[in-house]
Amino acid sequence: MNIHEYQVKQIFKEYGLPVPKGAIVTDYHDAVSAAVDLGGKMWVIKAQIHSGGRGLAGGVKLARSLDEVKKISKEILGMNLVTHQTGPEGKIVEKVYVERGVDIDYELYLGMVLDRALEMPVMMASTEGGVEIEKVAKEAPEKIIKLAIDPSIGFQSFHGRELAFKLNLPADDIPRFVKFAQVLYNIYIQDDADLIEINPLVKAASGYFIALDGKMGLDDSALYRHDDIEAMRDLHEENEVETEAKKYGLSYVKLNGNVGCMVNGAGLAMATMDIIKYAGGTAANFLDVGGAANAQTVAKGFEIILKDKNIKSIFVNIFGGIVRCDRIANGILEATKNVNITVPVIVRLDGTNAVIAAEILKKANIENLIVADNLEDGAQKAVESAKE
Numbered sequence: 021m022n023i024h025e026y027q028v029k030q031i032f033k034e035y036g037l038p039v040p041k042g043a044i045v046t047d048y049h050d051a052v053s054a055a056v057d058l059g060g061k062m063w064v065i066k067a068q069i070h071s072g073g074r075g076l077a078g079g080v081k082l083a084r085s086l087d088e089v090k091k092i093s094k095e096i097l098g099m100n101l102v103t104h105q106t107g108p109e110g111k112i113v114e115k116v117y118v119e120r121g122v123d124i125d126y127e128l129y130l131g132m133v134l135d136r137a138l139e140m141p142v143m144m145a146s147t148e149g150g151v152e153i154e155k156v157a158k159e160a161p162e163k164i165i166k167l168a169i170d171p172s173i174g175f176q177s178f179h180g181r182e183l184a185f186k187l188n189l190p191a192d193d194i195p196r197f198v199k200f201a202q203v204l205y206n207i208y209i210q211d212d213a214d215l216i217e218i219n220p221l222v223k224a225a226s227g228y229f230i231a232l233d234g235k236m237g238l239d240d241s242a243l244y245r246h247d248d249i250e251a252m253r254d255l256h257e258e259n260e261v262e263t264e265a266k267k268y269g270l271s272y273v274k275l276n277g278n279v280g281c282m283v284n285g286a287g288l289a290m291a292t293m294d295i296i297k298y299a300g301g302t303a304a305n306f307l308d309v310g311g312a313a314n315a316q317t318v319a320k321g322f323e324i325i326l327k328d329k330n331i332k333s334i335f336v337n338i339f340g341g342i343v344r345c346d347r348i349a350n351g352i353l354e355a356t357k358n359v360n361i362t363v364p365v366i367v368r369l370d371g372t373n374a375v376i377a378a379e380i381l382k383k384a385n386i387e388n389l390i391v392a393d394n395l396e397d398g399a400q401k402a403v404e405s406a407k408e
Contacts, residue, residue: 021238022070026117027252028234031211035203038230042119044068051093052086054118062121065092067113070257072235073103073152079113082121089118114256122230127220128187129153129164130201132208134215140168141208143175143201145183149220175205193223200229211249212242261327268320270309277302278406280325280334280363282318284309284343292337295395301403304331318348319355326361332406333364335398340371349377353384364405366390368398 029039043054055063067079074080079101083089093116102110127149135142146164148156156163165186169175180198189197200221208216215237222232243250255263265272271286275293279301283289286308293303305325309317318336325334338348348369356365365388369377381391390405392398 021240021243021250021253022257023236023238023249023252024068024070024115024117024254024257025066025234026068028216028236029231031207031236031249032231032234035207037200037203037207038228039234040064040119040122040230040232042117044115044117045093046097046115048090048093048097051116051118052090055083055086055089058118058120060120063089064119064121065089065096066117066119067096067099067101068115068117069101069106069111069113070254071101071103071105071111073105074101076152077101077103079103093118111257122222122232123225124232125223125225127222127232129156129217129219130204130221131217131219132204132213132215135166135168138168140170141205143167143169143179143183143205145187145201147187149222151219153217153219169205171209174209175202177202193229196227196229211236211246212239213237214239261324265307265320265324268317270307270317270321270324272308272324273306274328275303275305276330277304278330278332279402280304280307280328280331282307282309282321282325282334282336282338284338288337288339292335292395292399295399296335296403299396299399299403301399301406304328315351315354318351319358322355322359322361322365326359326363331363333366333402334361335402336365336367337395337398338367338369338371340369340374340377344373345369345371345377346373346380349380352381352389353386356386356389361388364388364390364402366392366398366402366405368392368395370395 026044032039041058045051045054063083065081065083067074081092083092096113096116099113100110101113129146129149131144133142144164144166148163167179167183177198180201184194184197213236217235218231220232222230224230262272279296281292281303283292289306289308296303307321309321367381378391390401392401
């Protein structure tokens, strides 16, 4: 689950990390009032959507007067903001964060992420703060310092000092940087985050390090431990179909291909997408109906997949372990009665009673329903059907 920048900063404040004063508004008149309340002579108006690259897309602008606060807020509110992460469809800006300006000495990048290969959280830092970090990673990876932290001992002062030395920070700034990094690690662990990024982390003229921006992704599986964070969920920012799928216990992620996938088990789903690619096609989604697939879940799966207008065929790839293949086959037939399926459906069933299931599907003699002999055959037929 992702949350907005202003919500990330609320969490930062609770842990004692310095952030600029700011206020969230949905109307440009309120933006002016907020700027007056915040004080100062300079403000930053920030579009609040779940996406990086807002600044480059025109969603983050500096205002040097109350008239500019009004003008910029009016321009950003309601605009369709297109970034490299939103895709060409963009996202409508429904609220902006008005933040008091900060006098900056220098900028850094600081983040936390899980390295699955090392099986450890990794703290990343760079002197290229305020710059698109993906671009830095691609063009100058040596400028990103990575430090794996063994969770059995946690973040220690020497971790922070090592980062500070590699960043060539002034000696007087090192103690405050180490303390800041320690708190960031604590947030990452205690709030079950997948990712935290501060870009930029600035050394202010006041002498303190301040999180000028904040991005945070949370582990959905751990949200039951964090009611306060789950309450921050903004469903308007999430994919509507993915949200609907969750209500029915389905794991769905939309992709950019034209071959729909319905699979039971995340590992099999990944393998299915791989073999579709190997066969010359591209998966349109990740859809895991779970280990207890039945007529209801299969029908809902078809319904969700077909909401994507790019779908040209559907590959149903089920391994009958917990649930027998003949039951799944009958579930598929029942689902075709309740959902108007207008594209070819290729079915590959393996496992318990797979032979019986294949006979059930073949005898049904349903147009657009194709029974595959094996996984490779199913993928090839799904890709060929999509092309035709």
